[in-house]
Structures are given as structure tokens and as C-alpha cells.
Amino acid sequence: xxxxxxxxxxxxxxxxxxxxxxxxxxxxxxxxxxxxxxxxxxxxxxxxxxxxxxxxxxxxxxxxxxxxxxxxxxxxxxxxxxxxxxxxxxxxxxxxxxxxxxxxxxxxxxxxxxxxxxxxxxxxxxxxxxxxxxxxxxxxxxxxxxxxxxxxxxxxxxxxxxxxxxxxxxxxxxxxxxxxxxxxxxxxxxxxxxxxxxxxxxxxxxxxxxxxxxxxxxxxxxxxxxxxxxxxxxxxxxxxxxxxxxxxxxxxxxxxxxxxxxxxxxxxxxxxxxxxxxxxxxxxxxxxxxxxxxxxxxxxxxxxxxxxxxxxxxxxxxxxxxxxxxxxxxxxxxxxxxxxxxxxxxxxxxxxxx
Amino acid sequence: xxxxxxxxxxxxxxxxxxxxxxxxxxxxxxxxxxxxxxxxxxxxxxxxxxxxxxxxxxxxxxxxxxxxxxxxxxxxxxxxxxxxxxxxxxxxxxxxxxxxxxxxxxxxxxxxxxxxxxxxxxxxxxxxxxxxxxxxxxxxxxxxxxxxxxxxxxxxxxxxxxxxxxxxxxxxxxxxxxxxxxxxxxxxxxxxxxxxxxxxxxxxxxxxxxxxxxxxxxxxxxxxxxxxxxxxxxxxxxxxxxxxxxxxxxxxxxxxxxxxxxxxxxxxxxxxxxxxxxxxxxxxxxxxxxxxxxxxxxxxxxxxxxxxxxxxxxxxxxxxxxxxxxxxxxxxxxxxxxxxxxxxxxxxxxxxxx
Numbered sequence: 001x002x003x004x005x006x007x008x009x010x011x012x013x014x015x016x017x018x019x020x021x022x023x024x025x026x027x028x029x030x031x032x033x034x035x036x037x038x039x040x041x042x043x044x045x046x047x048x049x050x051x052x053x054x055x056x057x058x059x060x061x062x063x064x065x066x067x068x069x070x071x072x073x074x075x076x077x078x079x080x081x082x083x084x085x086x087x088x089x090x091x092x093x094x095x096x097x098x099x100x101x102x103x104x105x106x107x108x109x110x111x112x113x114x115x116x117x118x119x120x121x122x123x124x125x126x127x128x129x130x131x132x133x134x135x136x137x138x139x140x141x142x143x144x145x146x147x148x149x150x151x152x153x154x155x156x157x158x159x160x161x162x163x164x165x166x167x168x169x170x171x172x173x174x175x176x177x178x179x180x181x182x183x184x185x186x187x188x189x190x191x192x193x194x195x196x197x198x199x200x201x202x203x204x205x206x207x208x209x210x211x212x213x214x215x216x217x218x219x220x221x222x223x224x225x226x227x228x229x230x231x232x233x234x235x236x237x238x239x240x241x242x243x244x245x246x247x248x249x250x251x252x253x254x255x256x257x258x259x260x261x262x263x264x265x266x267x268x269x270x271x272x273x274x275x276x277x278x279x280x281x282x283x284x285x286x287x288x289x290x291x292x293x294x295x296x297x298x299x300x301x302x303x304x305x306x307x308x309x310x311x312x313x314x315x316x317x318x319x320x321x322x323x324x325x326x327x328x329x330x331x332x333x334x335x336x337x338x339x340x341x342x343x344x345x346x347x348x349x350x351x352x353x354x
Numbered sequence: 355x356x357x358x359x360x361x362x363x364x365x366x367x368x369x370x371x372x373x374x375x376x377x378x379x380x381x382x383x384x385x386x387x388x389x390x391x392x393x394x395x396x397x398x399x400x401x402x403x404x405x406x407x408x409x410x411x412x413x414x415x416x417x418x419x420x421x422x423x424x425x426x427x428x429x430x431x432x433x434x435x436x437x438x439x440x441x442x443x444x445x446x447x448x449x450x451x452x453x454x455x456x457x458x459x460x461x462x463x464x465x466x467x468x469x470x471x472x473x474x475x476x477x478x479x480x481x482x483x484x485x486x487x488x489x490x491x492x493x494x495x496x497x498x499x500x501x502x503x504x505x506x507x508x509x510x511x512x513x514x515x516x517x518x519x520x521x522x523x524x525x526x527x528x529x530x531x532x533x534x535x536x537x538x539x540x541x542x543x544x545x546x547x548x549x550x551x552x553x554x555x556x557x558x559x560x561x562x563x564x565x566x567x568x569x570x571x572x573x574x575x576x577x578x579x580x581x582x583x584x585x586x587x588x589x590x591x592x593x594x595x596x597x598x599x600x601x602x603x604x605x606x607x608x609x610x611x612x613x614x615x616x617x618x619x620x621x622x623x624x625x626x627x628x629x630x631x632x633x634x635x636x637x638x639x640x641x642x643x644x645x646x647x648x649x650x651x652x653x654x655x656x657x658x659x660x661x662x663x664x665x666x667x668x669x670x671x672x673x674x675x676x677x678x679x680x681x682x683x684x685x686x687x688x689x690x691x692x693x694x695x696x697x698x699x700x701x702x703x704x705x706x707x708x
Contacts, residue, residue: 095696
């Protein structure tokens with residue numbers, strides 16, 4: 001068996017006993033039961049995923065995958081393809097939004113080139129890992145974006161990233177991405193998994209105009225028609241209409257679940273990766289936290305179709321893992337409350353009137 | 355003139371020029387314009403309130419006011435009155451939810467007894483300031499909760515708290531509260547200011563049962579009828595149907611605005627204080643950030659009536675300033691992005707396709 005099959009075999013269900021024990025402790029803390037709302041739900045789910053009633057916190061990391069997309073040539077993005085490479089350098093150098101948030105919040109930032117068009121690995125950018133599956137995908141309007149072997153390698157890169165992080169003591173990992181035009185394959189993947197029509201899912205991405213938006217919707221519709229026969233299988237779907245960074249993020253979702261490490265999903269494009277991981281392994285959503293509801297097109301619809309409720313709703317649409325970082329911050333605050341609050345007994349506080 | 359009148363006279367409008375300059379810098383950062391969504395709005399408002407285009411960050415503080423309520427004797431709360439004193443001690447000692455969050459996030463925690471029933475100032479609790487206006491309010495079902503002079507002194511306590519914090523270099527202050535039964539006066543104040551019927555505004559507070567909930571609604575309706583003539587004026591309204599901690603929080607709103615220090619409003623009860631401050635000084639809402647939409651009854655309706663949109667929506671209903679703390683964390687993250695992200699020019703990143 002390969003790494004993907006090994007990983008799928010290693011995924012066990014979240015631990016209901018750990019969740020119950022965490023819930024009991026939550027009710028012993030000096031607050032009305034349930035009054036911390038979704039923070040309590042976060043703690044319970046973290047304990048269940050980790051199979052750890054004490055919900056112990058280790059290190060936190062954000063894995064950002066960067067790649068180019070052949071479909072960019074169809075004029076679906078507001079920015080030139082060169083921006084992918086420029087932003088890869090900027091993220092590694094510490095100037096991008098995710099660089100700032102990771103630094104401020106003390107999160108390890110793992111930046112990976114999984115397939116930017118221009119190969120800079122010979123004179124590598126500071127702060128960037130090179131795990132290149134190719135030099136950008138092919139335009140999925142003319143054939144599959146990548147081969148099935150490339151799709152597997154991209155997913156495996158994500159699985160390895162999650163495994164290595166877990167090995168370093170990471171207990172919470174966020175995913176993020178950068179790749180000009182990647183909201184187009186993300187729309188295609190989400191449409192394929194959820195059945196929502198592309199015209200309802202598609203958004204403006206980085207800010208494309210009306211004409212570009214129409215090209216984007218037409219491109220996704222055409223791709224879904226061309227690759228219909230590949231969309232029944234998760235890995236084949238990623239090969240046909242996905243992207244290297246989308247497949248790698250799906251790999252982190254799978255690898256995180258196998259390592260009992262909760263995965264925090266960023267916005268629209270990361271949600272497409274999460275949807276692909278659920279397509280590969282039904283039920284995987286129980287290992288994921290959806291960080292925020294993006295301002296991007298049909299993200300709210302996609303979350304609903306996946307049965308997910310996002311932690312934050314801040315009209316963000318930047319990607320890079322910025323929503324993941326903010327949500328991980330909320331998760332850490334929730335866990336601090338769980339660990340450090342006094343109990344009714346220890347603080348001598350009276351309970352409810354019976 | 356007194357402190358309140360001096361404070362009102364010192365409040366100037368937010369600085370539109372500073373806001374414009376901050377907006378221009380936001381558009382120079384390496385991200386699609388507007389893609390940080392509400393984080394950008396937060397930065398612009400912070401710059402405008404501070405009258406500081408560079409949106410410089412100083413210290414952050416959370417002011418928690420604790421007091422008792424005569425109306426508790428009407429059976430409107432799920433917990434006995436003794437819990438107010440017990441939680442005052444717990445908050446000061448570091449065991450309450452807000453103690454944990456303030457410690458984790460590095461915020462100064464200012465805990466003030468403004469009128470708990472039992473006076474412990476002779477053998478003071480650790481971590482507690484005593485600025486007692488009285489030993490709990492009177493039951494507003496039989497007469498005003500406090501005298502007009504007490505209302506003024508409670509508001510002045512809040513103003514002084516804000517002034518002193520600003521003097522120590524605090525540039526962002528959150529408000530929070532603790533006081534058994536205080537969602538009842540908060541409902542009364544919000545009903546009086548917004549005109550929303552008590553039955554739509556009232557919630558379960560710390561978890562009162564159906565009978566208690568009915569008593570609560572009846573109590574608020576009776577109080578509004580009894581004290582109708584006092585509700586045209588903010589200070590008289592606070593005297594008639596408010597509470598010491600509600601009046602003190604309203605004072606922080608006024609004092610924060612006068613010191614150009616943004617005030618972060620917690621949940622349902624703090625929103626009642628904010629509403630009272632807006633009643634005292636129309637337009638004061640432009641100095642406030644509403645931290646979260648509480649799970650408590652009609653908080654969403656109250657926010658809508660005040661034209662406010664909360665930063666977070668986590669189904670919390672604990673109070674103490676816990677929502678303020680989490681939202682202040684988001685505000686600090688937004689400001690870090692503003693200060694530390696690279697610009698398109700500095701990072702050599704291409705702009706949009708023209």
C-alpha cells in the first residue's frame with residue numbers, strides 16, 4: 001500500500017469518551033453551564049479529536065502551500081501569474097499577512113512551493129520549502145490539470161507535512177494557500193463535491209471584474225463537463241480539476257486526522273481542499289475546524305453543504321491561512337479557559353438555586 | 355461643572371483625516387484591496403478614534419465592574435445573590451474566565467467593586483479595587499434603584515477608570531461586569547433606550563427557568579411603567595432602572611471617548627451600558643467596538659437598534675468582559691497586520707492587471 005492508503009487506514013473515529021470527560025470538566029468551571037458557547041464546543045471537539053480528555057496543548061503550526069494554475073491563461077484572475085512567485089518570496093520573507101499573524105501568535109509557519117511555474121529551488125527563497133510536484137498545473141479546459149500520479153504526490157506532500165509537524169509536537173495545524181487563479185479550481189472542486197452550480201459558488205477571488213467573473217464561471221462549467229467521469233473519485237477529481245496546493249491541503253486534512261491533530265481550514269480554497277479530503281474519506285469533517293466564513297462568493301453555501309459552521313465571520317477573502325490563524329487564536333483562548341479556570345469547588349462559588 | 359459635564363464637553367468627533375490616511379496605507383499592503391474585510395474596518399475606526407493615522411498601539415486593559423441588585427429578590431436569576439461576592443473574589447484571585455483571558459492575552463485587569471451587597475473593603479480581596487457607591491441597588495419594583503447622586507457617582511467612577519487607564523498608556527479598553535440579576539436591569543435599560551418590548555429583549559441570563567423568565571419580563575415591564583418619567587434622561591434612567599456596574603461601564607464609554615481611547619463593549623449587559631452612554635451623549639457609538647453577539651435573548655435586536663455589528667458570534671453569554679477580551683485580541687491582530695505587512699512597493703509584488 002502507499003502512503004495515502006496507510007494514512008486512510010490509520011484514521012480512527014474521534015474519541016467520544018474523551019469528549020464526555022472534557023464536557024464534565026467544563027461544567028465544573030466557575031461559569032453557568034454552556035455560557036462559553038462555541039468555545040465549549042471547540043474544547044470538546046479538540047479533546048475528542050486528540051483522544052485526550054485533558055485537551056493538552058502543544059505547538060501550533062500553519063502550513064501554506066503555493067502553486068500555479070494553467071487555467072490562469074483563461075483570464076480568470078485580477079492579478080498576473082507572476083504574483084504567485086512574488087508572494088511566495090514575500091510570505092517566506094515575513095511581509096505577507098500570514099507571516100505577520102504567525103509571528104505575532106507564535107505559530108510555526110511552514111511555507112511550501114508545491115508547484116509554482118518558475119522553479120527557484122536552485123537559489124531558494126528564505127523561509128520556503130521546496131516540494132515541487134510540477135511547474136504549475138496544466139489548463140484543465142484542455143485536459144486534466146495534472147496526472148493521477150502528480151495528484152497522489154501532492155496529497156502525499158500534505159500528509160508528510162502533517163506527520164512531520166505532529167512528530168515535532170504540533171497539536172493544532174492550520175492550512176492556507178497562495179496561487180493566482182486558484183479560486184477557479186476551488187470552485188470546480190466544490191461544485192463537483194457538493195453539486196452546487198458554479199454560478200452560485202463562484203466569487204470575485206482577488207477582485208476580478210464582471211467579464212473575468214463570467215469567464216471564470218464558464219471555465220468551471222466547461223471543466224466539470226469535460227472531466228465528469230473523473231469526479232467520482234477524490235484523487236482523480238483533484239488530478240482533473242484541482243491544483244497542487246489544493247491537493248496538498250487535502251493531504252494535511254488526511255494526515256492530521258491520522259495523527260489525531262485537529263486541522264483548521266482557512267477560507268474558500270482551503271474549504272475546497274477539505275471537501276476533497278471528505279470525498280476521499282467520508283466523515284473526515286469531524287477532524288476539521290472551519291475557521292471563517294469568507295466574503296468569497298458561495299463559501300457560505302459550501303460550508304452549509306459540508307454541514308460546517310465557521311468560527312469567525314469577518315468578511316475576509318485573502319487566503320494564505322489568515323482565517324486559520326485567527327481561528328487558531330480563538331481555539332487557544334478556549335483551551336486556556338478550560339485549563340486555567342477555577343472550579344466551583346476550588347473557588348468556593350455557589351451553584352444554581354435548586 | 356462636574357466631571358460628567360467636563361467629559362461630555364471634551365468629546366470630539368472621530369478624525370476623518372486619520373481614517374483616510376489609514377485606509378490609504380491599507381491599500382498599499384500586499385493583499386487585494388479590502389481582502390482583510392472587517393479587520394480593515396477595525397483599523398480605520400481605531401485610527402479615527404485615536405486621531406492617529408499610524409494607529410499606534412499602547413497597552414490594553416479590561417475594566418470589570420461588580421455590583422448587586424435589589425431586584426434579585428424578585429426571583430429573576432438562576433443563582434443566589436451570594437455568587438456576586440464569591441465571583442468578585444474569584445475574578446480578583448485569577449480563577450474566573452476573564453482572569454484567565456486577561457492573563458493569557460497580557461491585558462491589565464481592573465476589577466472594581468462598585469456596590470456588592472457585602473462590604474469587604476476592610477479586609478480587601480486580592481486584585482480588587484473598592485469604589486463602592488452603595489451596598490447593592492434597591493429593588494426598582496418599589497422605587498428607583500439608586501438616587502440620582504449615586505447614578506452620577508457610578509458614572510464618574512467609570513470615567514475616572516478610563517482617564518486613569520489612558521494616563522497609564524492604555525489605548526484600548528474593554529468593559530465587563532458581574533452582578534447576580536443584572537440582566538434584568540440591562541433588559542430594562544435596553545428596552546427604555548431602544549423601545550424594543552421587554553419580552554423580545556429578555557433572555558435566560560445565567561440560565562433561569564421558565565417561571566423565572568416570566569418573573570423577569572413582568573419585572574421589567576413593571577419597572578418601565580413605574581419609572582417612565584425618568585427614562586427621558588440618561589442619568590435619571592440609570593438611577594431608576596440601572597445598576598452601579600451598568601452606570602460605571604457607561605462612564606467608561608464616555609471617558610474613553612473623551613480620551614480618544616476606543617472602548618470594547620462586552621455582551622448583553624455591557625451593551626445596555628453602551629446604550630445608556632449613547633442616550634447621555636448621542637453619537638457616542640462611533641467610539642465603541644461591539645465585541646460579540648451574545649446568545650442572550652434579544653442582544654442581536656439591541657445591536658441592530660444601535661446600528662452596531664458585533665465582531666464575533668460565538669454564542670457566549672458569560673459576561674465579565676470575556677467577549678471584550680476575545681474581540682480585543684482580534685483588534686490587536688488587525689493592527690499588527692497594519693503595522694507589519696510589506697507594501698507592494700517594498701516587497702516587489704505586481705499589482706492588478708489593468
